[in-house]
Amino acid sequence: MALALWKNFLQITMKRILQQRRLSLYNGAHGYEEEVIKKKLQQFSGGSINLSKEDNGMAILTLNNPKLMNAFSGTMMVELQERVTELENWKDGKGLIIHGAGNTFCSGSDLNVVKEISNSQDGMNMCMFMQNTLTRLMRLPLISVALVQGKAFGGGAELTTACDFRLMTPGSEIRFVHKHMGLVPGWGGGARLVRIVGSGAALQLLGAAARVEPERARSLGLSEATLLSSEETRALAEARAWLSQYTEGPAAVIRAVKKVVAAGRELPLEAALRTEKDIFGTVWGGPANLQALVRRPKHK
Numbered sequence: 001m002a003l004a005l006w007k008n009f010l011q012i013t014m015k016r017i018l019q020q021r022r023l024s025l026y027n028g029a030h031g032y033e034e035e036v037i038k039k040k041l042q043q044f045s046g047g048s049i050n051l052s053k054e055d056n057g058m059a060i061l062t063l064n065n066p067k068l069m070n071a072f073s074g075t076m077m078v079e080l081q082e083r084v085t086e087l088e089n090w091k092d093g094k095g096l097i098i099h100g101a102g103n104t105f106c107s108g109s110d111l112n113v114v115k116e117i118s119n120s121q122d123g124m125n126m127c128m129f130m131q132n133t134l135t136r137l138m139r140l141p142l143i144s145v146a147l148v149q150g151k152a153f154g155g156g157a158e159l160t161t162a163c164d165f166r167l168m169t170p171g172s173e174i175r176f177v178h179k180h181m182g183l184v185p186g187w188g189g190g191a192r193l194v195r196i197v198g199s200g201a202a203l204q205l206l207g208a209a210a211r212v213e214p215e216r217a218r219s220l221g222l223s224e225a226t227l228l229s230s231e232e233t234r235a236l237a238e239a240r241a242w243l244s245q246y247t248e249g250p251a252a253v254i255r256a257v258k259k260v261v262a263a264g265r266e267l268p269l270e271a272a273l274r275t276e277k278d279i280f281g282t283v284w285g286g287p288a289n290l291q292a293l294v295r296r297p298k299h300k
């Protein structure tokens with residue numbers, strides 16, 4: 001009995017490790033040294049990444065370092081990875097809102113950390129670490145929204161692009177300031193931005209480190225909507241209401257919807273079609289499908 005339990009535990013752990021590797025971009029074959037960079041990042045503490053999972057299938061992820069405009073300390077980068085793992089293992093999840101504490105989104109990497117890891121090896125490892133985490137975040141089977149209040153700068157702007165949608169509060173701003181830091185995006189925000197707004201607009205935003213206010217973000221398709229309130233609690237309530245239009249219903253179906261779109265977004269057509277077939281197989285004849293056949297709803 002104990003042996004069987006142990007074997008089961010090992011199997012589940014192996015499955016999780018393999019799943020994480022499949023969803024990530026970089027491993028040892030790319031010269032990526034995860035344990036080395038994690039150990040390094042752990043040396044730079046401050047702030048936290050808080051996750052609250054609710055019974056309605058919505059989760060709220062809070063970037064919490066308000067003294068530094070929610071800049072990412074080293075420990076926050078590691079905590080973000082842990083929270084993403086937690087969300088990957090949350091089978092009842094349907095939606096995710098990412099926001100910042102103190103009514104501002106995130107001012108990117110903590111510049112004190114950036115200075116300490118400005119050598120090439122640490123920089124490359126940090127870049128691969130954050131790309132792995134944000135790629136896994138983007139691929140979560142949850143419909144995700146970045147609620148941009150205040151400022152989303154540098155890595156903060158990049159993080160917004162790993163979400164399915166962005167909502168902005170009046171007076172808020174997204175800004176890829178990298179050029180002014182002598183950099184380009186390194187957390188995958190450049191590649192994702194091109195897919196969201198197109199290469200011309202992405203070149204304008206990155207090339208001029210341009211301020212993107214809610215109206216311009218809307219016209220570029222970078223933001224879905226400008227919320228009415230810029231007050232923290234009310235803005236979060238508005239974001240919840242906005243997201244709930246997509247998260248109403250059974251988790252299995254909503255998660256399948258996101259998986260189909262994620263495959264279409266990332267894969268070549270034939271691979272996306274095959275993936276869609278496999279996902280279709282998980283809902284066809286499932287409880288929600290059978291109940292709908294009994295109800296025979298009219299879609300007026």
Ligand SMILES: CC[C@@H](C(=O)O)C(=O)SCCNC(=O)CCNC(=O)[C@H](O)C(C)(C)COP(=O)(O)OP(=O)(O)OC[C@H]1O[C@@H](n2cnc3c(N)ncnc32)[C@H](O)[C@@H]1OP(=O)(O)O
Pocket residue numbers: 067068069071107108109110111112114151153154155156158177178181183184185186187
């Ligand atoms: C690869 C690195 C790249 C990436 O990951 O993609 C990066 O992200 S690099 C970082 C890019 N971000 C920045 O350069 C932001 C720099 N900060 C600012 O421009 C301004 O602080 C602000 C974000 C526009 C806010 O301005 P304001 O409202 O006037 O507040 P303060 O400037 O007074 O900020 C309060 C406090 O917070 C500190 N702060 C802000 N951002 C950072 C940061 N990224 N790292 C470290 N500290 C940050 C700021 O210095 C203030 O602290 P005190 O000076 O001690 O008061």
